[in-house]
């Protein structure tokens with residue numbers, strides 16, 4: 121036995137000092153896992169783990185992570201002590217065998233299927249393991265599931281994986297259809313066969329193209345044994361790069377016939393992003409999640425390079441601009457912003473590192489670095505980095521060491537400092553010239569007046585987009601400009617941005633909604649192609665007269681050359697519900713896919729009465745498990761049409777946020793905060809935010825400050841303007 125009294129208490133989660141100690145202590149790690157999956161989702165999944173490793177240090181106890189704790193351990197091969205979600209074994213223990221019941225928290229169990237989602241450090245909420253990114257392990261998994269269920273894991277049955285960090289492990293089993301193309305397989309639960317047939321070839325082609333591109337760019341062949349992917353009905357993210365078994369949200373792969381160019385592009389981008397991760401993140405992994413931005417920036421950066429050839433008619437500079445600058449600025453101008461690289465003491469807080477600073481600002485900064493170094497030296501540096509650290513881990517500092525020139529000062533400024541460089545020289549139009557890069561720009565009064573009057577006349581679409589964003593950034597009211605600019609905007613990507621903005625602005629001009637309706641109705645009938653038509657339709661339906669919505673719903677009327685998909689009818693049903701017309705029973709009958717019917721039942725419950733009963737159920741973490749459904753329902757609950765009456769739910773929704781952060785997946789807290797605050801510009805809402813803020817932890821305070829930025833700004837500005 122070892123001396124218990126000498127051990128310091130080990131905190132819950134994965135503290136950094138524990139992780140560093142274990143990285144030195146443990147090597148050559150292997151897991152053999154056997155999982156017995158029952159048909160009933162209420163029955164626990166039984167597991168057996170054989171964990172073996174080399175010990176570099178036999179004086180320290182061996183600390184394994186298992187949040188479900190000893191009461192879910194059925195048998196252990198050696199003696200252990202339990203502490204705060206850790207199992208502590210005697211020094212010198214170099215092989216552990218455990219029988220256990222898996223924790224369900226990260227297993228997303230449904231009646232007919234389950235799938236794991238372990239990022240950033242949730243593997244140990246299901247399975248006993250060393251849950252940190254720099255203890256990569258070879259994994260051999262056997263899953264026994266009910267008859268007729270399909271099984272997907274990182275490697276083929278019986279095969280051992282390449283070394284993988286625990287956040288990339290993936291297990292799923294259930295009733296899935298499987299499409300095959302050469303060596304790749306697509307698992308899904310889509311029952312609309314026509315939709316599958318329409319999309320599957322393109323889904324495989326986009327993966328093959330991304331693989332091919334990555335192999336040529338990196339000079340390294342695809343680093344894992346196989347590549348399959350799974351489309352999940354209510355997946356928490358657009359996609360997740362589980363090595364050899366990528367998961368996607370089903371609608372990000374299966375597009376409707378009426379898909380806009382932006383949706384086509386979105387699909388190509390998410391596929392390229394997840395495929396690029398097989399090298400950036402999966403082959404070479406950050407040592408600690410403080411460098412999580414590194415895998416994300418390269419995945420995004422590569423994705424942008426990969427999708428360009430598929431959309432030759434597209435203005436890619438414009439696309440890069442639209443996809444990155446606005447979102448990054450939305451965070452970076454607020455008090456809630458953070459540097460690209462953030463310190464992190466415990467992996468149980470890693471979820472809060474993710475956001476637009478990682479996904480949108482860092483690609484802008486990386487583009488800057490590529491321009492500084494030159495495309496070829498940049499690529500060659502990445503090749504050396506991927507080769508040197510293959511199947512291992514590396515930090516940002518190790519990468520910039522490889523690039524050669526001393527980048528430490530540049531890195532301090534861009535990677536470790538939050539915010540934007542202030543550009544004091546005000547650009548005027550004529551004229552308004554391109555802002556010179558990432559920074560804080562302010563328009564002077566004449567430029568602002570000029571742009572509000574003349575924006576549609578700017579010929580270069582990128583300058584037009586920057587001018588639009590500059591006005592938005594200055595919080596100019598773009599409502600009147602939008603009504604004039606949208607009907608004449610020829611660039612689909614920019615049109616999409618303007619429509620999104622108008623969709624937010626128009627509710628602040630309730631007396632003018634009929635003007636919006638008239639403009640969109642005319643634009644809808646004149647749209648030059650289906651993608652543009654779909655873009656107009658998606659905003660039009662929120663202002664359309666209910667009588668017309670009813671005709672469209674019943675099929676008495678249709679929109680020429682815009683075939684409606686099930687999702688369009690569901691959207692109409694919700695729009696009618698928001699106007700007090702209940703067509704839900706009719707809608708429900710039309711939905712044949714069981715997952716989507718369940719989703720519809722859940723989401724449209726937010727339209728029952730004032731939505732209060734639906735909202736009250738969200739106190740139960742189980743009711744919040746399907747995060748995309750919850751967000752859809754919250755959008756209905758706090759829809760601008762109901763915002764005034766439902767402001768009473770804002771306080772409890774804010775009070776739930778810390779709980780949502782504790783139990784939810786990565787993006788859930790920020791999306792929750794955004795969707796509940798989106799409609800509000802009231803003093804009472806602002807007062808609520810200020811009141812609840814001090815009770816939050818520091819990271820959640822930042823999340824709230826970002827989500828509430830427009831609200832707090834609007835309220836303080838209104839106060840200043842008051843005589």
Ligand SMILES: [Zn+2]
Nearest residue numbers: 393397416419
């Ligand atoms: Zn990613």
